[in-house]
Amino acid sequence: MSSPILEVKGVSKTFGNVKALDSVDFFLQKGIVHGLLGENGAGKSSLMNVLSGIYLPESGTIKIKNQNIQKMNPDIASSFGVGMVHQEFRLIDSFTIKDNLTLSKANIFSDNFEEAYEKYSEIFTLNSSYLTPISELSVGEKQKVEIMKLIFKNSEIMLLDEPTAVLTPQETLQLKESLDKLSQEDDKTIVLITHKLKEIKDFTERIFVMKNGKMVAKNLETEKVTDQELIELMMGEVKTSNFKKDNKKGDIKLEVKDISLTNSEQFKSLDDISFTIQAGEILGVAGVSGNGQVELANVICGIEKEFQGRVLINSQDVSKKGVKSRKKLSLSYIPENRLGVGLAPGVSVLDNSAIKEYFKASYGPHLSKGKMLGYLNDLIKQFAIKAPDVKAEISTLSGGNMQKLLMGRELISNPEVIVAAQPTRGLDVSAVDAIHKLIINQRDKGSAVLLISEDLDELFKLSDRIIVLYEGKVVKEVGIDSATIETIGYAMAGINE
Amino acid sequence: MNKYILSKKLYRNELATFYSFLIGFLIALAVGSLILFIQEKNPFDVFSLMLKLSIGSVNSLSNSLNKAIPLILAGLGISIINSVKLWNIGAEGQIFMGAIALNFVYINTSINNSQIYILLLLVSGFLGGAFCIFFPAITKVLFGVNEIITTLLTNYIVFGLTIYLINGAWKDPASLNFPAAAYVSESVYLPTVLGKLSSGFLICILFTLIAYYIKDKSVFGYEMRIAGGSELTAIYAGISAKQKAFFAMLIGGGFAGLAGAIELLSQTHRVSTGISQGFGYTAIIVAAITGMRPIGIFLVGCLFGALTIGGSVIQTIGVSSYIAEIIQATTLFGALVAQFFFSYEILKKDEND
Structure with missing residues (x-):
């Protein structure tokens, strides 16, 4: 085997007290397509940001084309031919395709632009004149221009961060063909980052797998590795549940019937979803993010109104009802986005604590500060929230305390139906534990809980049943006793057994 | 490389806005005085006259x-x-x-x-x-x-x-x-x-x-x-x-x-x-x-x-009335700058960030 074109050894990077990269080794062979697989937050993007010089690692060595690079920065990375396509496009919308392609000072096709454009637009099957402004292109076409940009600035090592997330199946197929051509004809070295198993098998020759900031598998040959092996590597061991599941179940509290949601681009983000949850039951929703979880929660809670199907709370049809009237039917929603949706940034702790039921502290148009304060003090006591100054901005609280305030606010009224999305994301172990106890406690009080999570440990630990969402569909429904990591993992990756 | 970063203060002094206003107003008076001084007027005389004629009697008040x-x-x-x-x-x-x-x-x-x-x-x-x-x-x-x-x-x-x-x-x-x-x-x-x-x-x-x-x-x-x-x-x-x-x-x-x-x-x-x-x-x-x-x-x-x-x-x-507008505008300018320093602090940058 020839020496690698890029080699990384022992790279670590910490953010606060989170180890994003933990002594990671990584290497690339010239001219082939590599896959980098891992769950959200496994460290894939952090590693790519280190390679493209955006993050400076705390330790480890980076070697490109046999040269050791001491202090990596984006300029050095690009002079060594490392280029990255980020998940969010970095194109200038009002400029033409040509302007965007030739913007870089490293542009190598300044003399023969038209010739080069003809060649690569054919490889990418991009049927637009180079004088077309970016704003007139579809998402898939923008993606193509982004990748072409790397070619025009002579990147030999192309890092593509989740390039297929925005593409239709046909466009994905086209992308595969273009990448094949680039690696074979132009000898480009390509890294495809994804959490979709099927794509990594279709696109790549070699596979690396990351989990929790560590590289758990290196340079696997795609042809020889099985789906099951990859899933086990990606998901790891699931700890056995330490909560008892002999909870008593009661009447059906939440019923969702034939829910479909089509967005403005005719894309079905939810496709014919039905399920019920009984009192005292936790239904876990597994799935890789972006498969309809947020939309499902928004439909149930009344934020998303343009959907087909029906939502019933306590057998009462609330499909046409707004957010407030659903809350009055004893529904609580803990949104995925803590600060920004669940809590309003720049507003005081006190104001944020009353968002769910501020109208209970009002007399007509008057809002009683005293009542709000009393209510907040109850929350602080009951949920052990550390809030030194309730009149200060919400951002003065730690992440864990923010989440406790949000959970407390939504749970103190002992709601009958709870929708909780990613309730423990980004929290430290002790806060996660506290939040889990709150959810279990609420279950035992007879609430019906819909728990949306990407953390399989969490789902197995708390749920009574698990459904799996994939591309807006429920592809799997299974009781916790018969659920295994493999079956859930397969379903999450979109593979039918 | 820039070794210092601006960081938003978590806790602001309750009276920060009031102090900012005072600081801004003092800066404005100083700027006003400077302009009067250039025009060879005694700033103290001008300001005391302004004070007297604006709040010195029931009518002016x-x-x-x-x-x-x-x-x-x-x-x-x-x-x-x-x-x-x-x-x-x-x-x-x-x-x-x-x-x-x-x-x-x-x-x-x-x-x-x-x-x-x-x-x-x-x-x-x-x-x-x-x-x-x-x-x-x-x-x-x-x-x-x-x-x-x-x-x-x-x-x-x-x-x-x-x-x-x-x-x-x-x-x-x-x-x-x-x-x-x-x-x-x-x-x-x-x-x-x-x-x-x-x-x-x-x-x-x-x-x-x-x-x-x-x-x-x-x-x-x-x-x-x-x-x-x-x-x-x-x-x-x-x-x-x-x-x-x-x-x-x-x-x-x-x-x-x-x-x-x-x-x-x-x-x-x-x-x-x-x-x-x-x-x-x-x-x-x-x-x-x-x-x-x-x-x-x-x-x-x-x-x-x-x-x-x-x-x-x-x-x-013989003093232009614009001196009042200069003071008003400079007060805002000074107060905004002061508010900035009440809301942000300058921290030494951590090497690893």
Whole structure:
């Protein structure tokens, strides 16, 4: 085997007290397509940001084309031919395709632009004149221009961060063909980052797998590795549940019937979803993010109104009802986005604590500060929230305390139906534990809980049943006793057994 | 490489805004002194004369407070609109529109009871201001058009309308060649309460309390704060952020319109270009200095009114009245810089970040 074109050894990077990269080794062979697989937050993007010089690692060595690079920065990375396509496009919308392609000072096709454009637009099957402004292109076409940009600035090592997330199946197929051509004809070295198993098998020759900031598998040959092996590597061991599941179940509290949601681009983000949850039951929703979880929660809670199907709370049809009237039917929603949706940034702790039921502290148009304060003090006591100054901005609280305030606010009224999305994301172990106890406690009080999570440990630990969402569909429904990591993992990756 | 970073302070001193104002005001006095010094005037003499002639007697004090009325009312309007984190640069136009609406109602109606008539005229002034900001408000909530631009542009439109009316349809033949509408009858003048102090000042106190109540004590104020903090949180809470923004703008515009109505009924007594001398713009300074707090706006409005009067009287000793405007503007500048240092701290950059 020839020496690698890029080699990384022992790279670590910490953010606060989170180890994003933990002594990671990584290497690339010239001219082939590599896959980098891992769950959200496994460290894939952090590693790519280190390679493209955006993050400076705390330790480890980076070697490109046999040269050791001491202090990596984006300029050095690009002079060594490392280029990255980020998940969010970095194109200038009002400029033409040509302007965007030739913007870089490293542009190598300044003399023969038209010739080069003809060649690569054919490889990418991009049927637009180079004088077309970016704003007139579809998402898939923008993606193509982004990748072409790397070619025009002579990147030999192309890092593509989740390039297929925005593409239709046909466009994905086209992308595969273009990448094949680039690696074979132009000898480009390509890294495809994804959490979709099927794509990594279709696109790549070699596979690396990351989990929790560590590289758990290196340079696997795609042809020889099985789906099951990859899933086990990606998901790891699931700890056995330490909560008892002999909870008593009661009447059906939440019923969702034939829910479909089509967005403005005719894309079905939810496709014919039905399920019920009984009192005292936790239904876990597994799935890789972006498969309809947020939309499902928004439909149930009344934020998303343009959907087909029906939502019933306590057998009462609330499909046409707004957010407030659903809350009055004893529904609580803990949104995925803590600060920004669940809590309003720049507003005081006190104001944020009353968002769910501020109208209970009002007399007509008057809002009683005293009542709000009393209510907040109850929350602080009951949920052990550390809030030194309730009149200060919400951002003065730690992440864990923010989440406790949000959970407390939504749970103190002992709601009958709870929708909780990613309730423990980004929290430290002790806060996660506290939040889990709150959810279990609420279950035992007879609430019906819909728990949306990407953390399989969490789902197995708390749920009574698990459904799996994939591309807006429920592809799997299974009781916790018969659920295994493999079956859930397969379903999450979109593979039918 | 830059080794220092700016970091937002988690806890701000409760009195930060007040200290910032004091610092800004002191800087402004220093700048004013420097300019006077260059002009070979003794700053101390000039300032003490300004002080004496603006608050030294009942008459001068009431002049100062009369000048404060439009600043305070327009400033309160701006602060209400800022509750949803929107900016109203159009208070100047709303003041004129308030006066125009008042005159329109005055010409077309007649009520014998002068108290009821005055009340009706004040209400029409309020509605005129609200009407003026209606278009920026509706384009903001429907199409997301930047309200800073649209409220600014309505100023020019309304000023053009004023010029048109006082040179055309409403031109008073008795004013000879001076372009102005006819005077309103003396029966609808706002009565004075102390010296020359207009009873408009009492309305001003009342509206300060109303603004304080709306912003701090009402459900509407709470909903505005949430909507201003994050539109997504508002939707999540079942609050229509757009509806709050719309009504906040109408109410805020109404406050400025009321200022125009009071100015007409107590000072100019007719529609002319003299209805406002940039009050709507100075009101932005007043509101910004106080961090949009109604009680602060009332106090700083009074101070700025006194400064304006002080500035106009020192012309008699050959000092330009612009010195007052320089002090007002520099106060804002200094206060904003000071607020910045109360809100942020400079930290040494961690090597690894």
